[in-house]
Amino acid sequence: MMNPFRCLLFMLVFLAGSGLDQHAYAYLDPGTGSMVLQLLLGGIAGALVVGKLYWHRFKSMFGRSASNPSTENHRDAQDSQNEK
């Protein structure tokens, strides 16, 4: 049976989608993945933070501006370089 927590996890995993893998090489870098996970396990307050973090992604999936903001910024930077 799918309990609500597992549903939420599935949804978040889906929203997290794909991107470039980020590897943290520093000795004590806890890794963002692990930190987000612990926020979720930490109860309501943490889950709200995670919800906020992923809300824009949810909106962008159904909204008009579906493009990735970081890619846009990258393009802007390139454009401005080209203009020079």
Add this chain to the structure above:
Amino acid sequence: MNNFVPDPGSFRDPSGRIYVLGDKVYRTITDYAARDFEYVRGTGLIDRLVADGRLIGADIVPVDVLGEVGKDARYVVEHPRLPFVSYPYEWPFPALKAAALLHLDIHLAALDAGVTLSDATAYNVQFLGTRPVFIDLLSFQKYNKGDMWTGHRQFCEQFLNPLLLRSEVGVVHNHWYRGAQEGLSASDLRRILPWRSKLSRNVLLHVIAQSAFQKSSSTTTLSKSELASTQFPLASYHNMLTKLRNWIQMLQPADTGKTVWHDYEKHHSYEGHEFEAKKAFIGKFVSTVKPKILWDLGCNTGDFSKVALENGAAYTVGFDFDQGALELAFDRAETNDLTIQPLFLDGANPSPSQGWNECERKGLMERANAEALIALAFIHHIVIGKNVPLVDVTGWLTNLAPRGVIEFVPKQDPMVKKLLSLREDIFADYTEDNFARSLSQKVTIVQTETITDSGRKLFWFERLN
């Protein structure tokens, strides 16, 4: 004055370094770590963990035992020297699992004392026989309310994911782990897990979700300060560790079960009286030599390590490449409280010196500290199985220990026949005479005995000095 050189594998932590001198191991504690050390010591946690054997002994000694080196240290701690240092890529599945459980148990005990662990590296666990021992005193730090488990990702990569590789996919962790010494990342494991595993709550949480969140952090406006400012309740921390512990406790290899183990019990290509003759010879050798440490190469399920212990060996390290045999050896040694340390070894490809500057993790030869070895039904696997010249194999074995017993298994033996059954016999020099000659060029042959009708022969050697 002694010239102390730090152990090359202890550079990562700025809290202190390790110095090995004879039978003693010293750890320096710098100003950077002194406050945490004093706090943790004050909680009584260290004494309790040392008393129940889960943490290696740690006595504070005067800093000047290390001469000039000690002047930079706030404290110097003396640890007893372990019989043999091993690495997670040499551990069989049950050893990695025992190490994982020890790590979690220690972390839970620490939290109860207001202490936490700053990291979760598997290299901080060593073994006394089959009993895992935590060795890093400086991983303990003061717990502050709301702290997250900073070592969670590392725990997953170095303990959980390699265990899941075996329990969910049926692939042993040793080869991958040796290549990637930091363990197995969630993003790699996620790609190879079968679908049914991904539906489990625990896999979803610690592998799939962690990897997905890690991925998304490059494209999401994740604010680390926002993450860090959120408190992780102690009850949730405790709960996370306990649930992980209960889950790991249940993990079993996907590819073997008790049924396969039973095959090993019956698996001898020779008769009972031949087995007894072999036992008697090994017993005579070990009771004469009485080695502190004996290496058993090709230990199988540990039968002859047990014989060695019964005849006066203080500690045995058993090596084999058969994971099923190692798992049974581990299980038996643990059940019967025998000081046998079963480790994975491919004799034709032993652990190399590797890691930073190729000396962070030592190769097998560099750790060769056995006073005696036994290599029973071993060399034909290397010579005929891997095409290594006979003379090279005897050279390697006689370098590993100053004395030992090597069994020569002739071509007419069923086991060698089996190895040759599907291939051309290119081993014209694989004869008892050649073996004896190559051996006597390097060592003294003290005694020999033919122990089976097929002509298996034991050679007791002592290195020439």
